[in-house]
Amino acid sequence: MTKLTKNTLFKVYDSKPETPMDKTTRVVRQMVDEETEQRNARNSRLRNARLEREANKPPVTKASEASKARRTKAASTQ
Template identity: 60%
Template sequence: MTRLTKTTLFKSTKPRAETPMDKTTRAVTEILGEETEKRRIKTDRLRKARLEREANTLAETPTPTAKPSTARKKSPAKAARKS
């Protein structure tokens, strides 16, 4: 059995070189992350503006009063047919 020493126990591995595919993947991930963050910020801003506008619209409009319902009268021709 070999003797355990610092060099045999802890073998240093060389860092793997970044392939062009890895570079592309990293770049795409960064771009998509930035776009997602921008989209989230924009959505939050638009949602806040919409909610404020709806709150102002509801506060400004008076509550409608109930209108008396007007029953439609049947035309004389239809009334004559049923009699």
């Protein structure tokens, strides 16, 4: 009986050459992945800027909210 090794146990298949369609698919997926990374980076940068701006914004007092509400009610009844 033959001695079993990884070379004799499993058949080695030669990979077929890349077809033009495979090449196109590979290039398009790479482009889409790069665009996704850029979009995620931009979104996180903008999100951090928005959160920082909101953190530095002075808090809104309830009195100013109430006066705005009264003004809008008064304007709508006229």
